[in-house]
Amino acid sequence: MAYNHHPSALMQPDWTAIIRDHAAGAEQSERLHPAQLELVYQQQWFNLLAPAIYGGQETPLPKLVKIEEALSWADGSLGWVVTLCSGAGWFGGFIDPGLAQSIFAHSHVCLAGSGAATGTARITGNGYTINGDWKYASGVHHATHITINCEITGTDGPVLNADGLPLVRPFVIDRQDAQLHKGWKYMGMVATGSDAYTISDLYVDRNRCFEIDATAALIDSKLYTYPFLQLAEATLAANLSGMAMHFLDLCVPAFQNKATNIRRVNLANVAVMDEALLNAGNLMGQAREDFFAAVGASWNCPDDQQLLSKVSRSSRMLAKVARECVDELFPYCGLLAASTETELNRVWRDLHTASQHALLTFLE
Template sequence: MAYTDHPSARLLPGWVETIRGHAAEAEKLGKLHPEQLKLIYQQQWFNLLAPAVYGGLQTPLPQLIATEEALSWADGSLGWVVTLCCGAGWFGGFLQPGVAKQVYADTEACIAGSGAATGTAAITGDGYIVNGSWKYASGVHHATYITVNCLITNGEEPELDDDGAQLILPFILNRADVTLLPGWKYMGMVATGSDAYEVNNLYVDKSRCFKIEAAAAAIPSLLYTYPFLQLAEATLAANLSGMAVHFIDLCVPAFAYKATNIRRVNEANVALMESELTTATTQLNQTRQDFFAAVDASWQQPTDIGLLKEVSHTSRILARTARECVDKLYPYCGLLAALPVTEINRVWRDLHTACQHALLTFAE
């Protein structure tokens, strides 16, 4: 199976039925539906990047992004939650083994978190006192553990890193020690439940602190020495690609309805719509091909800086192409595309909300 096949080739029809059949209700809930979660746990999608030694799937990057693209094609919010939570599960390759075994002892382990360093961790004895609040943690309602990034202090002074800047370190916390706060009020990705959370004067043992760098990997595997930046860029771009393919799929019946039910749409209009659909499909598929090829090449030679830069470049091109192709087709879809309760509108909202992620907004 080629990575650039239609994303549906990677999912069983029953899985898609479960995911899409509960997508509207998940949006009402503001988090994934229990039946969607049941499927995720059965397939271990939250553990796609977790180390095999702890029961995870430790999926190679090319296969990972193909799976994530397919899940986001099935539903943008579900794909995004799986991507962000299994991305946090990648940290299992950097946790101290004793802590990692605790985390993954739960067969429904799920790690959520935020990359923003909006907390502080004050050094005290054999640990830290953590305070802070963090926004936009996708999947936080399903998390068993939550990660936080903190500015490190020593007494009243900032602890400095080797470059003289204030040291920032991540910690992994028990979900029970974290207070969730309502924070997601945006038009799309509603079912991701990307709410905020806070921690107040929590003592955290130093064993819960870890570093995200190749030299600090606890698992000797390419997956945990591959650069985090390109891994993050590629996984997010794959999500946007999957949503765009879903939107293009939905354009087929939308255009057909408009061609046969709107009297002011003539043969020339129909030809124009079909031409635009063909162009968008071809453009997106070519960009997907370039993207998957770049990821695969970097996976074969992960120390080649040029190949890694190409992953960053093609990730941004794919994100832009996904958005532009959808926007080109949207005006032809009729008012149903603007009705919030329709599937095509949900896909449009999810894509445009996900496209706001800063990692893929600016040129590398």
């Protein structure tokens, strides 16, 4: 099925072949396949948002969301891992430069992390002692470093912020200092390896702590002063869009197979399926166009609150349209879509699992 600006335009055919040929194996091993990882390292996809001064790509957001959509079109789990890990690499714009230099010097650098503030960091001398448990972090098995959120505590208990609430700060630690636990028990995104981890009585120097705020950016670049909320919403929505486009592509041969091999499907039924696919393509096309336009406009004027609000709304709308289009087409795919061994089913499971992310659940 032909679309304007199809995600495949950004993917070399051999990249897509490597990613998809190993997608089932990655799901079976519950983490990205070594061949997929090698491609990620070759193309520096984990470094998409890392500062250029440290060897990163420092990719502008309008270009980034199209790359991430294309990667998730190739495979949802791979696209998600790249998005979340490169997103953690964005923190390089806020991390102490001396520490950041050593982190990003690693040839296979990969930052994974969790946004949940389920740890504590007790002020200890010139640093902190960290304890906590985190439920999941996509790509953690491939990580060289992990980012975590902790409530800061002192000798008198929790440290409070200006609003009187517990002060939460992010930290970056070496992957070897966390103990991993099997934690991902969901139907989709299985190959993301989004497992749990624990940190016990770990002392870190104060330079491991940083702050995510435009005023705290240590790299003079638009990328690190663009609001984190809209950056997160846009990159996650791009993933759902890519998965939905993959599903729509797979519907073409699935519908053809049903039309020619199922006796109870007549010409009127075929017309219904074809119309549903055409409508889904049009809806996705419009939602994607609105989304990319909103991201581009906000990138040019990142201080305009109305434009940023449009990014939030168009991201949620794209997620909603992606879910609804896929669900409209799913019943026409037959048992192929219900078999956990098929690509159709894997894409469906991945999209419906990823779409549960809290940032994209409600259309505000």
